Amino acid sequence: MFPWLHRVDRVIEPNCCVKNSSEVGCSKSVEWETLEREHRVYAFLARGCTLFARREDCIAGALSASSTDNYPEESIRNTLEPHDRVLRRASYWSSKGQSNPAVPETLTYKLVADICVITEISVRPFQAFFQWGSPIYSAKSVRFRMGHPKAPVDDPMGEPCDNFADDNFVWTYTSPEFAMAQENRLQKFELPEPVLCIGGILQVELLGRVQKQEMDGLFYICVSHVQVVGRPLSPPFSVEILEPSGKFVLKASSYTPPLLAENGSCPGPNAYFEGPARDLEQILHLLRGEGVVVEYDWNEEDELDDEMAL
Structure with a gap:
C-alpha cells in the first residue's frame, strides 16, 4: 500500500524518551518495548489512512511556478481560487x-x-474569455510529483517565486502521465493508488502546449484552479527528514484523530491498538506494499465505534 515507509528510520510516540543504561534492563525487554511502541504507532497510522477526515482542500499555499507572464496579475496564487473570475476580474x-x-x-x-x-488531483485550464474566440490554454498532459524540501521552505503565505529549482526538493513519487482535454472544466485525475506524501510538497507538471496567442504567435499554458484531495495525517503524525540519507523519523504526537474528535464520536485510542504485538509485522507488510493481504482483527467494539464515527 505505502512502499515509502521502508524509509522510516525510527518511530517516536508521546512521552517517548531514551533511557540510560541503568534503566534499560535486558535487551529482550528493550526490544519488546520497541515492538509495542511501533505496533501502536503503525496500527494508528493504518487506521488513520482510511478513517481520518477526507479533505478536498489539501493545498496550504503556492510556492513557485516555473515561469509567470505578468506578475502578480497572473500569479500561481490565483490557482488557489476555485473560480476563474474574482471581483469581475x-x-x-x-x-x-x-x-x-x-x-x-x-x-x-x-x-x-x-x-x-x-488520492486525486484536479486541474482546470483557463479559458481567455477576453480574447477573440475565447481560446483555452490547456496543456497536452499532466503529471504529478510529491516529495520533501532539502531545506525548510518559505512560508507558503509569502510571495511565490519563479524558477524555484527542482534541486531544492527530493521527489519520492512520480505519477503516470494523464491526458488533458482542451476544455474549461475542473479535470479530475485519480492516482492509480493512494500516495503517502512524506514532506508535504506537490508539483504539477504541465507537459506540452496546444494554444497559440494570436497577438504574438507564442504558445502559452494557463491554469485557473488546482485542487488536491486526500487525508492529512497531522497533527497526530509528523515527520523529520534525515538528510542526506532521505530516511525520516515518524512521530506520533498524540492518539487523537484530527477533526473527527471535535464532535466526540471518534473511537478511543485503545480501539486503534488492541491486538497482539506480533501483528506489527502484518501491519508493516500492508503499509509498505509488500503484497501481503491482511485482515486485521479489530474487536466488535471497534466496529461499533467506527459506525458511530461515520
Missing part, C-alpha cells in the same frame, strides 16, 4: 510564451500537512 496563472510547444511548465505547492495520503 479573470483569475488564473499564465506561463511565459514559447515558440516551441514542447516546453513544459511546473507549479509547486505546499500541502496542509507534512504527511498525508493523496
